[in-house]
Amino acid sequence: MQQEWEVEKQKILNALISAGEEAFDFTQDTGEVPGQLGDTTVGTGRSNMDNMEMSYARQVFVYNDAVVQGAVKPSLADLFTQVADKVDDKNILDLWLMVQTVTDVPLVQAQSPMGARRSSQLQRAFIGKARHFLEQRYVQFITTTIYDNLQQAQLGGIPGTYDTVRSFLNIRLPAVMAGLEDGEVDGHPVWAMVYYCLRCGDLEAAAEVADNCQSLQGDFAMFLREYVRSEDRRLSPSTETKVRLHYRRAIRNSTDPFKRAVYCILACCDTSDTHSDVADKTEDYLWIKLCQVFLEDDSAGLQDKLTLPQLQSLLLEEYGETHFNAAQQPFLYFQVLFLTGQFEAAIDFLFRTDQLRAHAVHVAVVLYEMKLLLTPNTVQAQLLTKEDGDPVPMRRLNFGRLMMSYTRKFESTDPREALQYFYILRNLKTPGGENLFMACVSALVLETREFDMLLGKLERDGTRKPGAIDKFHGDTHKIIEMVAQDTESKGQSEDAVRLYELAKDHEKVLILLNKLLCQVVSQPPAPQSDRDRLKALAVGIAERYQSQGHSGAQLEASTFFLLLDLVTFFDHYHTGQLDQALDIIQRLQLVPLTQEAVEQRVAAFSSYADEVRRNLPDVLLAAMNILYSKYKAVRSAGQASPTSRGRLREDSKTESYLTYLRKQARALITFAGMIPYRMPGDTNARLVQLEVLMN
Structure with missing residues (x-):
């Protein structure tokens, strides 16, 4: 709950867009984990973007497509001016004509925008x-x-x-x-x-x-x-x-x-x-x-x-917004700042007005792509900052923060469009040194849960159907792996399994599946339960690994297949198919059913992974219950049979079979006492009680 509340606080602070807002925290969860404070937001199919924002997004797509294809990059200012041409608003058109004019300058070679x-x-x-x-x-x-x-x-x-x-x-x-x-x-x-x-x-x-x-x-x-x-x-x-x-x-x-x-x-x-x-x-x-x-x-x-x-x-510090009546004349004040080369302060001012936010963001995109926008040294900085050593009155604009604040409005309903904006952030780094584009993609996937659409889908034959990120011709494998790691760290293990499978990291798939399966192995099957969902996922992966092979470690793979066999064993056990269940447990050779096999099974016990050993008490109880059920059934059938000449022979066979069941039960009790594993007290008591009932 405490972690979820921290996430909620970050979201609230990020929504308060002003000059003094708190910084994005990339060290914490930027997605949501379904919990007590709310479920993950998923798009309802209806876009949260208005017509203006959608028009801008189309031009960003055109520009990114040229960048990815290695073609001559079109002028972003020209592309966005085309959007303004179609809007019946002279102020917007004048704004873009100004940006188009002022940025039409021969760029100088410099090591930094400053x-x-x-x-x-x-x-x-x-x-x-x-x-x-x-x-x-x-x-x-x-x-x-x-x-x-x-x-x-x-x-x-x-x-x-x-x-x-x-x-x-x-x-x-x-x-x-x-x-x-x-x-x-x-x-x-x-x-x-x-x-x-x-x-x-x-x-x-x-x-x-x-x-x-x-x-x-x-x-x-x-x-x-x-x-x-x-x-x-x-x-x-x-x-x-x-x-x-x-x-x-x-x-x-x-x-x-x-x-x-x-x-x-x-x-x-x-x-x-x-x-x-x-x-x-x-x-x-x-x-x-x-x-x-x-x-x-x-x-x-x-x-x-x-x-x-x-x-x-x-203009900025002595006169300021009050002198120019900026609240009532936002375009005029933006013009004053922009024409005097104070791009960052101009964008920050315009961004703080809801109706003009989209224009501010795209002006920033133009300057950033021209390598003229001054940005802070960390993406955790406030939106507008003044750093030590900068000439007065230079300001720096946190471009990464600006873009993520903008896309937050529509990323849940329009993840493809959000992805286009995140691609522009590919050259920025998080405080941890990660690529900001990849970090944003990870957060977007976790927020929208559009795994297949964004990252691609694994077909039955093992090939990956491309997702939206493949259009950027980057290292999609690395992006998927990073999203998988983030998903795992947030405790969303099932999603992480699918993502690691997509990234072909079979080792992690097996490790996670073993951890997940061991928690539900002994539970009774139920439609739409966690156990049935995990079983379906694991069976699909097991079939693929058996037919196509895998790159996971042998111990993890053998543990995985053994856990799947135990799932099948408990399926038969809970549905009353005791003969099939007993047959499976005999073939698995996990527990002994004869005194001669006890020492061998005890010696083999240490070679099993912890995920298997953890389920051993339930396996022993289930096996003992099967033996006791068969014992009761045989006793009841013997007592109910009529008196006849062959009664003695039948009694002899029955007693022989009952003795056989008792020996199997005794082998289980001996095994439970000899293995170096501290089983729950009630397990031992129940085993002993069932064995006593059979004697």
């Missing part, structure tokens, strides 16, 4: 992709706004960002806006035009605005051209210093919010300014900050700088 994530090359690529995503979103927003207000927008001219921004400003900016500087271009404030062209990601359009405005000719146009020509949207250090100096002297106190924003974007000035007059939405604020971020390699010698870790800490 090494890859800290490389300047990858960080620069992530920031560039994040900015590109926000810029494309803004282009969509501008285009939608224009087409919703075509009359006011006065769309015309050559299609392109320049004219699109000009039309958008017809709607966006009031006719008169105080404080704007340096005149207009095409009827709109010049700095507003430059800013919105930059915001749309079209640097050439911003340069075109500067070329069309006389007031912007000179140093700024030169600065902007250099910015446009740079591959990473970064001015040279000398130019950047000039622009920052000019900003501090002349631009910081400007009344034109667009002008200040443009200078801050170009030269990463004044990183504490939120530019709320211009960036009125979180995406705008985030885009400006991403434009201002310095990588550690580029920020040497700069005082006023915003590094990526500083931005990450600001």
Whole structure:
């Protein structure tokens, strides 16, 4: 009961998915043993997966199939985006388009995900992709706004960002806006035009605005051209210093919010300014900050700088979920964290919302398969952890725990789908050094009891019919053996026998069967009893071993067949077939039925396995009862026969046979007294009592 309660506690704790939850305990039972607290959960045939989860699972199957076949692996982000395309939810589609965009980066060779994530090359690529995503979103927003207000927008001219921004400003900016500087271009404030062209990601359009405005000719146009020509949207250090100096002297106190924003974007000035007059939405604020971020390699010698870790800490630790109203706007907060490279914290946040859990898991799968997900050193860690030595504010996500928490919902009804997710965990290890995929398969088999479907089935001819695990082309024999060991350790010996048989470990099959059979040998047969079930299992295995051979030890095999013979002996004994039972016991030569055989049987006693010796008291009692029953039957028949001339001859034969039975009984008594085995006191008393009744 105590062990079962520990299992129940683990299950309850694992169901409480939050940042501070307890760790999975792989040292304890993760399946259930039928007992006083409840039976093993078995699928009822009705899936616990919703349509979204099933669609994701199909894509995981497609990906795993390519991995197993050794084919070119498809992009998981593309596969999952296809799922989002079919869902009538713009937020889900935007989420996957963001993941698809940000993860479309050239991966760097590194020994660990941490090494890859800290490389300047990858960080620069992530920031560039994040900015590109926000810029494309803004282009969509501008285009939608224009087409919703075509009359006011006065769309015309050559299609392109320049004219699109000009039309958008017809709607966006009031006719008169105080404080704007340096005149207009095409009827709109010049700095507003430059800013919105930059915001749309079209640097050439911003340069075109500067070329069309006389007031912007000179140093700024030169600065902007250099910015446009740079591959990473970064001015040279000398130019950047000039622009920052000019900003501090002349631009910081400007009344034109667009002008200040443009200078801050170009030269990463004044990183504490939120530019709320211009960036009125979180995406705008985030885009400006991403434009201002310095990588550690580029920020040497700069005082006023915003590094990526500083931005990450600001958004995650200083602002946090409350500031962004994350409970009501989960997609927005996920976007804030994901676009700033805080993948683990973003996934953890989304996973804590029931309706969004499936999306969080599959985002994690994408990053894990790209070797970009930071994971803890042990799969027993909490879901989100911060380890000593990690740079601030890096977090680690327990990917194994995440996947098992997710699959727990449907593993009992959809074990095949759960198996696909577990295959992704094949490179992780349990604290005991075991393959996590194999450990999860073992737990899944014990939980669902779908032995045949998952592991395969042994046919009558000894061949194994493949199961679901065979699709993964791994060492299925090793997996089956591990499941068998786990099953045995949990006391589910009958299931362990079948599994060891499936793994062709005949030695373990015989050892376990001997332990099981010795407990039920002397019980009377009864339909659907444990004894009859074990007998059927043992007889099937015995027939197979006799016809096809086996690799078990000779002692275990001889013990097994002897126990099966004893089962047959007790079958006849309990059903009143005493002559057949006595014939079996004579042929087995386990106990003596003559005084001459006593010493020989006593000498042979020590060669029998403990499983046989344990049943000897019952065998002796049964044999003595058979002799006494035959004795009574003969006596009764002799007393009932009529008086006749041949009576003396009959009496002589009867007495001779009764003497023969007494000698057999005496041999049993002598044998019971001589063997080096402490039999129960009532057994000896009963044997003596029956022998006395026969005298």
